[in-house]
Each structure stands twice: as structure tokens, then as C-alpha cells.
Amino acid sequence: MQWIETEEMVRFNEVDEWGMAWHGHYMAWFEVGRISLLRQFDLLPRQIVDLGYVAPVISLKCDFKNPAASGDRIIIRTTAVKPEIAALIFKFDILLKENRTLLARGETTQVLLTTNRKMIYRLSGELEKRIRNLVDYCLQDVTVQVATKAQTIEN
């Protein structure tokens, strides 16, 4: 499974009275990771609209494992899952950059509606192509990819 990593810093205004990153901000960090991944496959929200669709989040899960503090550097790891249904499903891990401690683990599901708000049950055309590219990329076996890279350097 291929994950993309995005770095952020916990800002002073993002911690609560107990000095821990407020739980709601993790959703915004998921969004940062998701956008970084979607950008590579021309699936940014605006580009999805250009294709005639919107993709609202209909499910969001998050387990909090360890707290982050103001000034901590965090890594947002994001990948997409091959969906059985016509949906976009992402998984997220948020790690502390310093020692890669897992801070939170989450998942979001987005359905696809036409811009006049009718849900689509099957992906088709350009949208299907771009989502397939995204999912295929994320499903790549990372060990194989690393080996290929090493081979390229050798060559």
C-alpha cells in the first residue's frame, strides 16, 4: 500500500486548555492529506466540479492514540482504498515527526453526486479514470516500488 506524507506543525491556537491538540483539528489535517493526494490525480474539489460532480463526506472515523502539543511537527499519511461501492474512501495516520509515534488513525468516505445533487451509483468516464489511477497508485506494493527505484539508480 502506497501512502503519501504531508508535514504540518501544531499551531498555538490549535491546542486546548490542557495543552493538547484539539480533537477537531485532526479532521482539518485529514483534509490536508487528502488534498495533497487528490492534487496528484487531478481530483481536487474544483476539478471534480469541472467534471460535473461533488463528493461530500458521509462518514468520518477517528481514533486518538496519543496527544500532540503546540509546536510539534506532525506527519499526515494518506492513502485511498479500493471501494466496493461508488465512493472515495481514504485512510489516514497522523504521526509525530520526531519519533513516528502514532497520534491518530482515521478514515473518511465520500459519495459522488452530480452537481444537481443526484447520487451516482456507478463511476464512469473521466471521473472513473482518475479515481482508478488514484486507487491503482495507492494499491501499489511499496517494497516493489522501492526495489524498482534502486534498480533505476543502478542502471
Place this chain on the structure above:
Amino acid sequence: MDEIVNNSEALCEFLKKMIIDTLKLEGVAVQGIDTSAPLFRKGLGLDSIDALELVVAIEKIFNVIIEDEEVGKRAFTSINALAKFIQEKYKQGK
């Protein structure tokens, strides 16, 4: 499958079981689903995500495609309506 599709009563029973199995409905029995009651909201209480899962099951089992909500509205009106929809499309696909 032809035998089930051609027999409306058997098809309705099959679809009820398919819905229970696909959506893992707990506490719902085949005999507890009214053949003419709405599947969504007030009836069986299914939602649009359930529809997405049912669409995949119907395509796998019957090779019948329900493209979007517009078509789904008609197909998912009730078990009876779904059976009729599948019979119609199944024949067209043959």
C-alpha cells in the same frame, strides 16, 4: 438464475434475503419485509449508502445495472418494484 427471475414470487423472496445478507440487517427476517412497502426511509429504513451496496450486489448477481439515483428511485420503490425492474432488465440483457 433464469428460474428465479421468471418466477415473481421466488424473485421477491430472493431479493429480501439478498437485502438482509448484503446489508447485514440484524433482527430483520424475510417474512418481516412487506413486498409492497417502501425500501427507503419510512419502510425498511434503508439509506442512500445502502442503495450503493445493493446496486453492487444486484450487478454481481443479475448483471443488471442501476446507474444512478434517478433510476434507483424507480427500482428501489419496493421489493415488488425491484423484482419487476430486474425482470425487465434481465430479459433485455439476454
